[in-house]
Amino acid sequence: MATAATERFATLDATRGAAVMGILLINIISFSMPEQAYVSPRVWGGLDLPDIVVWTINQLFFEGRMRGLFALLFGASAMLVMARAEAKSEGAARVHLSRMAALALFGLAHCYLVWEGDVLFHYAVLGCLLLLVRGWSVKALVRAAIVLLALHTLYWGVQFAGALYFQSIATAPDATAEMVRQYQAMMRGFPGPDSPTIARDLAGYRGDYATVLDYRLEHRATIPVQLLFILGGETLGYMLLGMALMKSGLFTGGWDRARVRRFMIVCYAVSLPAMAAITLWQIASGFDPIVLMGVFLGWSIPFRVVMTLAHAALIVLLVTRFSESAIVARIAAAGRMAFTNYLMTSIVMTTIFYGYGLGLFGHVGRAEVYLFVFAMWALMLAWSKPWLDRFVYGPFEWAWRSLARLRPQPMRRTNHLAS
Known part of the structure; x- marks a missing residue:
């Protein structure tokens, strides 16, 4: 008979499994198409009805929410790890910071050697701050999250509201030539089908591995720092909410x-x-590219956050309702191996789409790429549970834990459970 603790961890694992599967719904566009297609369907991927339906579903239910759910669960898991370390008198600060340092190394390797859409380095840097607030109450964590998310929304919302206002006056019949020139210069920085970065992405990612690596180092080298600036406030807000939900008992x-x-x-x-x-x-x-970017970075965040919380609650309800089902057990196993499944997704998808693999980058429509998503989901569900039946950790979880503790950890399953 399962203990309460076992059930609690199963709920958290299954929620994490749903998150690592769900984030591919959004990341698949970055794997398979030029960068700007992530924000605008006009850039690449097709404007046929199936493509627009897929884009609409993602905008309505998933874009930003899967990334948010991932960050939410990162905060919850960090809280759990620090609490365990304190219970074992191992030192929460030492355990947590060593984990974040190791995660940062994995993130940089992932970013530069595999795929620059990495979030691991992003999480590692922001995750260090969680140590400072682990003793805060649920209310304090929620208040801090609201302040962070509000400031993030305000900053980006005002930026794009200003751009939208400038667009309205620069495209008016009485706009001056200088105003039109400034407007055209501004629009070159927004996603569009005529952007020179599209041809650059196609040439870079359709090459062999050396070409892809050179392109990434030349044009994407600063992405880890840029991501902290662009999404840092939002991500940290989600992490604090995750800690609050962990403390309050949702997971x-x-x-x-x-x-x-x-x-x-x-x-x-x-x-x-x-x-x-x-x-x-x-x-x-x-x-309109200004509208799309404003929604992506600012205006939709309050509602995306609330829907992310709704998604988390829905998953918890489904997991507890069907706790004995085989599919929940497999999703939970995928969640216990979320680190491995996240990295393996990048390795598999870049091999499929980049020039050193099958070379499908930019050749598959927005609707059709989801066939690859479903195949990757099936792979995650198929291999995670059998692996964990034999081993204590996923391969990359083992490497992360071993690096953080500076010694190899026991891997093959005997009679003990992973701590």
Whole structure:
């Protein structure tokens, strides 16, 4: 019979498994198409009905929310690891910071050698700050998260509101020639089908490994730092919310099903209508690049955060409802190996799409790329549980843990469970 602790960890693992699978719904565009296609369907990937339907579904339910769920669970897991370290008198600071240092090394290797969309270095740097707030109350963590997310939204929201206002006056009949010139210069920095970066991406990622590596180092070398500036406030806000939810008991059985259900309903009631309106606005604008970027970085964040919380509650409800099912067990196994599955996804997808592999970069439509997503999901579910039936950790989890502790950890499963 499963203990309460086992059930609690299974819920957290299954939620993490759903997150690592779900994030591929969004990352697949970055794996398979020029960078700007991630924001704008006009850039690449097709504007046929199936492509627009896929884009619309992602905008309505998943874009930003899967990344948010991943960060939410990172904060929850960090809280759990630090609590365990304190319980074992190992020193929360030493354990946590050594884990973050090792994670940063993996992140840099992943970014420069495999795929520059890496979030591991991003999480490692921001994760160091979590040590400072681990003793905060749930209310304090939530307040700090709200402040961070509000400031992030305000900063980017004002930036793009200003750009949208300038667009309105620079495209008016009485606009001066100088104003038009400035507007055209500004628009060259936004995603568009005529952007010179598209041809550059196609040439870079359709080459052999040396070509891809050279291109990444020449044009993407500063991405880890840029990501901290562009998304740092949002990511840290999610991490603090994850810590708060961990402390409050959402992932550990502390909430009864009625409370989880009420929380989910309220969050969806607040976020779904707003996200539907925002998504329709983007379509009605003709996929105006200023509107798309404003939504991506600023205006939609409050509602994306609330929907992310709704998604987390929904997953918890489903996992607890079907806790004995084989599929939940496999999703939980994928979650226990989330680090490995995240990195393996990058390795598999870049091999499929980049020139040193099958060379499909830019050749597959927005709707069709999801066939690769479903295949990768099947692979995660197929291999994670059999691996963990034989080994204590996933391969990369073992490497991360061994590097953080500066000694090889026991790998083959005997009669003990992973701590």
